[in-house]
Amino acid sequence: MLIFAFGLIEISRLAMVKESITQATREGARVGIRPTATAADITTRINEELEILGITGAMIEIEPSQFGPADEGETVRVRIRVPMANITWIPDFFDFNVADVSAETVMRRESTS
Incomplete structure (x- = not known):
């Protein structure tokens, strides 16, 4: 019963972290x-969101890697x-067969015109 309880706690933590990572990608x-965004602005905002739950070691990927004037679409x-x-x-207590927890968000850039 104790192992079952710890398993529920771990799965609940994973679900909470997954939602937090998804929220961080949205932000x-x-x-x-x-139009004036930079990759550093995005990274700063993501790290602010992840810091709330004390999530460390996140690998952040942003596309495009270079920001300039936004093209329509x-x-x-x-x-x-x-x-x-x-x-x-x-x-190392439970083997979830998952190396990373990940999330992704795609949005269209605002027009500069």
């Missing part, structure tokens, strides 16, 4: 669609991957 993409893709070892409260 990063919202910053990234502005151009998209911003924000992807975050966090290693499972940085999330779990009971390391």
Whole structure:
């Protein structure tokens, strides 16, 4: 029964982290669609969101990697991957067969005209 309880706690933590990472990608993409956005602005906003839950070691991927004037219909893709070892409260106890927890958001950039 105790193992079952710990399993539920771990799965609940994973679900909470997945939602937090998804929210962080949305916030990063919202910053990234502005005409004056930079990759540093996006990364800063994402790290602010992840800091709330103490999530560390996140790998942030932003496309396009260079920001300039927005073309109509151009998209911003924000992807975050966090290693499972940085999330779990009971390391190496459960084998979830997942190396990373990840989330991605794609939004269209705002026009500069």
